Amino acid sequence: MTLHIINQSPLGGSALQDCLGSFVEGDALLLIEDAVYAAASPAEHKLPQGQVFALAADAQARGVTLAQAVTGIDETAWVDLCVAHTPIVSWFR
Amino acid sequence: MAKSILALCRHAPYGNALAREGLEAILACAAMDQVPSVLFSGDGVYQLLEQDPVAINEKSLRRNLQALPMFGIEHIHVCRKSADARGIAADTLQLAGAEIVLLADTGPFIRGFDQVLSF
Amino acid sequence: MxxxxxxxxxxxxxxxxxxxxxxxxxxxxxxxxxxxENIELTQDHWDVITLLRDFYREFELSPAMRPLVKYVGQHLGQEKGRSIFLMQLFPPSPAKIGSKIAGLPKPTNCL
Amino acid sequence: MQFTLVVYGAPHSSEGAATALRFARAALATGHSIYRVFFYADGVHNGSALAAPPQDEQDLLGQWQSLQQSHALDLTVCIAAAQRRGLLSESEANRLEKPSANLADGFTLAGLGQLAEAAAVSDRLISFGG
Known part of the structure; x- marks a missing residue:
């Protein structure tokens, strides 16, 4: 199952949209850098239900409060997510 | 054990160096006998349209793409939703010597690979 | 130089x-x-030089070994579309030496 | 598990390189290994010895180098992407007839074959976009 990693803010370009177009149930989604802005209101940005993560440090840096549906993780948990998934796909710019 | 590799190309030609440098990486993998599959998605679909960049002093990326079959890459996968969203008709997507494969659903396709190189 | x-x-x-x-x-x-390069050009050399220039015109790339072999095979026949044939013409690195003599850009070191 | 990291972002212009460093440290701290960090596109600027950020900003070059020393990290900079952007080793500067070299200690210039090879042998490959 794929781990999708997005680093672009939800309306800053097509990364989120392209990613969601390739998302299959059972995949995991990780929001990093500017993508954590989507984590405040996941429903509004049509994020999938379940298996949505965000880097807590990146959210904290931007003053973003994670919605309940989004699991905040640290870098160690990110490594674990990578171990648990193949392939890993980055969506950026 | 060797891994199956997908190159995911999401950038339009010329505006971002990653379009050309992505292709260079694909060709290098193929030259090393690690022939990747290639998927054009998002703005990457624009790479496959006719181009004439002489006036902006650029080399034609599409000409370079036409070398893919020479490197052993004969199937070019294209995200159908991306093409549709940009008003690109399927029959305008052609590359000499290659077969264009339109994918209605890229998710399951991506899942089939060990590694994805994003460009 | x-x-x-x-x-x-x-x-x-x-x-x-x-x-x-x-x-x-x-x-x-x-x-x-x-x-x-201590190479005396024969007809075989010229055939490949012409193809190298055609390849560049068609794809705007200096060819790596693999595509060059395939291209030569398509145009000069399978007998010649082999690395050993090219190796004998342009030793020790046919894509690089051939590109140099055919007047193509210096390969980027990547392929 | 063996990871390969591909870095596209120039230091101090996008976050990609800094994020890659955070990931690399976490992976190494949890007992994983990093097969290679491959710097590509604008990411090649991470290998510049000439970066001089102010003292109160993070020093990404220093962080790469200290990680390289403590874990014998393979920091490979794509030679073609580097040539275009003016990042050269002594021998490349000499070969290309340029006035000076600027590749930092701990980094190596190599071809894209190193990316292909890393993709083929690593357990996981992660791209860090610019």
């Missing part, structure tokens, strides 16, 4: 013997470049 002098005209080469200006290329220049 020394420049070429052909019929009184000086042709600038870079340190590795590639043409600085690709527009300087002509068959005489190719023969002189080949001499510097």
């Amino acid at each position: 020394d420049n070429l002098v052909i019929e009184g005209r000086e042709i600038a080469l870079d340190k590795e013997g590639f043409l600085r200006d690709l527009n300087d290329w002509n068959p005489q220049v190719a023969a002189a470049l080949a001499t510097r």
